[in-house]
Structures are given as C-alpha cells and as structure tokens.
Amino acid sequence: MSRNFAALLRVTCDRKMARRANKQLKTVCKKAHAQHKNVEAVIQQQFDDQAKLEKRREKRRRQRKRKRMEKEGDDTKEGEKEEEKEQTEDEADPFDDENYTVKQFEEEAERMRKKRMGTELDEDEREIRHLEAKLRKKGRKKGKKELEEENGDELDELEKAILGGGEND
Incomplete structure (x- = not known):
C-alpha cells in the first residue's frame, strides 16, 4: 500500500514546468x-540581457561587500589610532x-571629564531619540482612540449644557 509520493510530486512539478515554459514561449x-x-534572435537577446543583469547584480554585491569591509576596516583603524594615541599619552604621562x-x-x-560627559551625552541623546520614536508610534495608535474619547467628552459637556439649560427653564 505504500505509494511513492515523491514520484507524484515530480509528475505535477513536470507539468507545472511545462506550462510555465509554454507560457514563456508564447510571450517571447x-x-x-x-x-x-x-x-531565435529575441531569445538570444533575452539570454544576453539576463547574463548582463546577473553580472550587474554580482558587481553590485561585490561593491557592497567591499564598502562594508572598508567601513569595518575604518572602524577598526579608528579604534587602533585611538589606542595608539592613548598609549603615547600614557608614555608621556604628565x-x-x-x-x-x-x-x-x-x-x-x-x-x-568633558570627553566622558560628551560620550555619555551622545548615548543619552540616542536613547532619547529612540524613546521619542516609540512614543510617536504609540501616539499614532492611541491617537484615534483619544480623539474619539475627547470628542465624546465634548459631546457629553454639550449635552449637559443643553439639558441643564432646558431643566432650568
């Protein structure tokens, strides 16, 4: 009773691939x-275009990777420069x-102290910006509800004023 389900999957897949190939042939x-x-000329041109696109993608990928590596290298170089500077300062200890x-x-x-405070301020400012962004996002979500509630309060006040004015008459 055991069936070869892989064969069934392959059969439908082959049909699917055939339909896809026919569709592509019609469009070409x-x-x-x-x-x-x-x-034939259009197909050849299409393959050439695809090869060119693939080359461009690969080139962009390599450039992004190179930039990323350079950026990481710059970060490490800056860190090394700072360490060397600190070492020279330590050697010439005042x-x-x-x-x-x-x-x-x-x-x-x-x-x-100023240097230490500057780095702490930068970290604090970064944290403040992050929290402000979170508040803005929450404000957008809650803003609609709050507006409805505020409008509801105003309506209640109007009703009280109208009803209160009517009861006194």
Whole structure:
C-alpha cells in the first residue's frame, strides 16, 4: 500500500514546468512578432540581457561587500589610532613630570571629564531619540482612540449644557 509520493510530486512539478515554459514561449513569440524579429534572435537577446543583469547584480554585491569591509576596516583603524594615541599619552604621562602644576592637572581632569560627559551625552541623546520614536508610534495608535474619547467628552459637556439649560427653564 505504500505509494511513492515523491514520484507524484515530480509528475505535477513536470507539468507545472511545462506550462510555465509554454507560457514563456508564447510571450517571447508575441514580443518577437511585435518587434518584427525572429524568435531565435529575441531569445538570444533575452539570454544576453539576463547574463548582463546577473553580472550587474554580482558587481553590485561585490561593491557592497567591499564598502562594508572598508567601513569595518575604518572602524577598526579608528579604534587602533585611538589606542595608539592613548598609549603615547600614557608614555608621556604628565603626572611623572616634575614641572606638572596643579593648574595643568585641573585642565587635564577637566578635559577627561568633558570627553566622558560628551560620550555619555551622545548615548543619552540616542536613547532619547529612540524613546521619542516609540512614543510617536504609540501616539499614532492611541491617537484615534483619544480623539474619539475627547470628542465624546465634548459631546457629553454639550449635552449637559443643553439639558441643564432646558431643566432650568
């Protein structure tokens, strides 16, 4: 009783492929007739166009990959430069200098504090922008309900004013 379902799938697939090929052939024939060309010439041109498109896609893929690699390389290079700069600063440690004054120490401490605060501010600003975007999205969803509720409150107030004014008369 066991059947070979793979064979059944393949049969329908073959029929599907045949229908697709016939449809493509009909469209190519119509195109050739409209261009007053031989069907073979149109098919050859179509294959050439597909090859060109594939080459273009591959070229774009390689360019995107190269840019991505360069960007990652730039990031690592910048990080290496910063590390080298820090190493040179550490080597020429101003704290070891006998002529290092309190004023210079305070200036250095101020620079370090500003640098640290700048990075913290950038992170905070990024977080604020992210949260604002979330609020805007939620506002769009809830905005309709809130508007309906606000309009409902106004209608209730109008009804009270009208009914209240009618009861006093």
